Amino acid sequence: MLRVLGLESGTEAVYRLMLEHPSWGVDRLAEALDTDRPTVTAALDRLADLALLRSAATAGTPCGASRLVPPRAGLGALLEQRQAELARTQMEIDASRAAVADLIADYTALGRNPEAGGVERFTGADAVHRLNADLTAQAHGEFLALAPTTASGDGPWEIDVPLHLDLLARGVRVRVLHLDSTDGTPERRRAVRQLAQAGAEIRTLPALPLHLRIVDGTSAVLPLDPHEPAYGAVLLREPGALAGLRALFTYLWDEATPLTDADADADGEAGEPGAYSPQERALLRFLAEGLTDEAAARRLGISLRSERRMISGLAERLRAHSRFQLGLQAARSGLV
Numbered sequence: 001m002l003r004v005l006g007l008e009s010g011t012e013a014v015y016r017l018m019l020e021h022p023s024w025g026v027d028r029l030a031e032a033l034d035t036d037r038p039t040v041t042a043a044l045d046r047l048a049d050l051a052l053l054r055s056a057a058t059a060g061t062p063c064g065a066s067r068l069v070p071p072r073a074g075l076g077a078l079l080e081q082r083q084a085e086l087a088r089t090q091m092e093i094d095a096s097r098a099a100v101a102d103l104i105a106d107y108t109a110l111g112r113n114p115e116a117g118g119v120e121r122f123t124g125a126d127a128v129h130r131l132n133a134d135l136t137a138q139a140h141g142e143f144l145a146l147a148p149t150t151a152s153g154d155g156p157w158e159i160d161v162p163l164h165l166d167l168l169a170r171g172v173r174v175r176v177l178h179l180d181s182t183d184g185t186p187e188r189r190r191a192v193r194q195l196a197q198a199g200a201e202i203r204t205l206p207a208l209p210l211h212l213r214i215v216d217g218t219s220a221v222l223p224l225d226p227h228e229p230a231y232g233a234v235l236l237r238e239p240g241a242l243a244g245l246r247a248l249f250t251y252l253w254d255e256a257t258p259l260t261d262a263d264a265d266a267d268g269e270a271g272e273p274g275a276y277s278p279q280e281r282a283l284l285r286f287l288a289e290g291l292t293d294e295a296a297a298r299r300l301g302i303s304l305r306s307e308r309r310m311i312s313g314l315a316e317r318l319r320a321h322s323r324f325q326l327g328l329q330a331a332r333s334g335l336v
Helices: 009-020 026-032 037-049 071-109 125-137 161-169 186-197 239-255 278-288 293-300 304-317 323-332
Strands: 112-114 119-123 142-147 173-179 201-205 212-215 219-223 232-236
Touching: 009 026, 009 037, 026 037, 119 125, 125 161, 125 212, 125 219, 125 232, 142 239, 161 173, 161 186, 173 186, 173 239, 186 201, 201 239, 212 239, 219 239, 232 239, 278 293, 278 304, 278 323, 293 304, 304 323
Parallel strands: 142 173, 173 201
Antiparallel strands: 112 119, 119 232, 142 212, 212 219, 219 232
């Protein structure tokens, strides 16, 4: 009970026994406590250090009442001393908390180019990674993510599974939109499923426009260049921009498919000869819009080889011998 004041259990036992029997000597105390003389002597020395004895007792000398400091005075002084120490410790903690906040701010600001208003720019993959990690960790109520994944990986935009699991453990609602395809990255598929099993809400689409993170409706981060997401990022806190980005997320979320419907292999074809998967329809739409093979593959999150294999399969099924004929047949079939 008195350990916080510096009295270990053995020392406290000696002190309490001396209060009851102030005339007892070392031998009598040791006998009553079923211990040895050195142990009692050490306890008396500790009581003297704590100013609960006016002077250290010596072997064979009775511990008279005059030597023992009464609890109100002795323990009261220890309480005041301990309270003062705690006050100093609290001041040190407050100072350390401020120093930690400054360090975090400096760490997050590396690579930052401040702009006017509620917009900040960050350049470099390391700065983007720090920004995403710091923003994600700040979530208290809701975390939303557009997380397109590519065959080559997205570096600083990759989903940090342990960090998101911590959000879920803290009761944060996590919603993630990612691509149907996880071509060449089975570990990413496992990571997404792990988040889903922990309580994250996961949906998929054939294509996503860009990376996006929205935290608690108060902050959002997205790439400076959607085609080069590792180049840099912009942090937004403007209410109008946040409302628009959240509306975009909600629209895409409503159009998306739950994760359980997207577990098929990324390169698998729809079972019926005349059926076309959402990914194939998206590819045809991208080609109709004039995207290059490289751009279409990046939007779909698949390799260039897989994208071209899909084009060959679509051309064969639509009996097209050129990209122009493929687009024409897709339009006639109502696929675009």
